[in-house]
Amino acid sequence: AQKVTQAQTEISVVEKEDVTLDCVYETRDTTYYLFWYKQPPSGELVFLIRRNSFDEQNEISGRYSWNFQKSTSSFNFTITASQVVDSAVYFCALVDRGSTLGRLYFGRGTQLTVWP
Amino acid sequence: DVKVTQSSRYLVKRTGEKVFLECVQDMDHENMFWYRQDPGLGLRLIYFSYDVKMKEKGDIPEGYSVSREKKERFSLILESASTNQTSMYLCASSFGQGPEQYFGPGTRLTVT
Numbered sequence: 100a101q102k103v104t105q106a107q108t109e110i111s112v113v114e115k116e117d118v119t120l121d122c123v124y125e126t127r128d129t130t131y132y133l134f135w136y137k138q139p140p141s142g143e144l145v146f147l148i149r150r151n152s153f154d155e156q157n158e159i160s161g162r163y164s165w166n167f168q169k170s171t172s173s174f175n176f177t178i179t180a181s182q183v184v185d186s187a188v189y190f191c192a193l194v195d196r197g198s199t200l201g202r203l204y205f206g207r208g209t210q211l212t213v214w215p
Numbered sequence: 216d217v218k219v220t221q222s223s224r225y226l227v228k229r230t231g232e233k234v235f236l237e238c239v240q241d242m243d244h245e246n247m248f249w250y251r252q253d254p255g256l257g258l259r260l261i262y263f264s265y266d267v268k269m270k271e272k273g274d275i276p277e278g279y280s281v282s283r284e285k286k287e288r289f290s291l292i293l294e295s296a297s298t299n300q301t302s303m304y305l306c307a308s309s310f311g312q313g314p315e316q317y318f319g320p321g322t323r324l325t326v327t
Binding site: 108132134136141142143144145146149190194201202203205206207208 | 224307309319
């Protein structure tokens with residue numbers, strides 16, 4: 100069975116602090132994709148990154164970085180020098196070959212608040 | 216750019232009313248999905264569709280039905296709205312076996 104756990108329900112930081120959002124996943128498949136989505140107050144989910152299970156290289160995009168570790172089944176997301184505009188709900192998600200029609204399994208989300 | 220649109224951003228309906236939520240995508244995607252989002256529960260899949268007139272139940276289909284008469288349009292129907300269906304409804308689409316789902320802006324439905 101597929102499962103995604105985001106243990107942090109809410110995180111508050113002050114601007115310019117670094118913050119890491121945790122994501123732990125479960126799957127029996129060896130082929131799978133992991134995602135992060137951002138949901139700002141406007142409501143629309145914005146795709147941030149996709150990672151496949153065969154690529155464990157960490158990725159950096161500006162202030163965002165992702166740490167994928169198969170050994171611990173984790174796909175953590177770090178925002179460096181956080182800004183107020185980073186305030187949003189962040190979702191981690193998984194799809195594997197057992198997922199009917201590529202349906203995503205989402206974590207419950209982490210609400211990040213960045214204070215000025 | 217992929218565009219997924221939903222017919223309303225905010226909707227207020229009365230208990231017992233029949234409610235239609237419409238979703239349209241412009242990228243010729245085969246797959247379309249309806250989720251509801253509630254605080255602390257994340258996104259839960261209601262129904263999805265992989266082709267015209269085809270549908271599959273998700274995790275919480277009770278109280279909902281769907282319609283897909285055209286490839287680009289996927290409708291979510293609340294036959295008799297109830298207060299526990301007050302929620303944010305998100306539509307998404309994806310291409311064939313491609314894993315990315317693209318989301319619409321959401322409809323915040325309030326049933327009074």
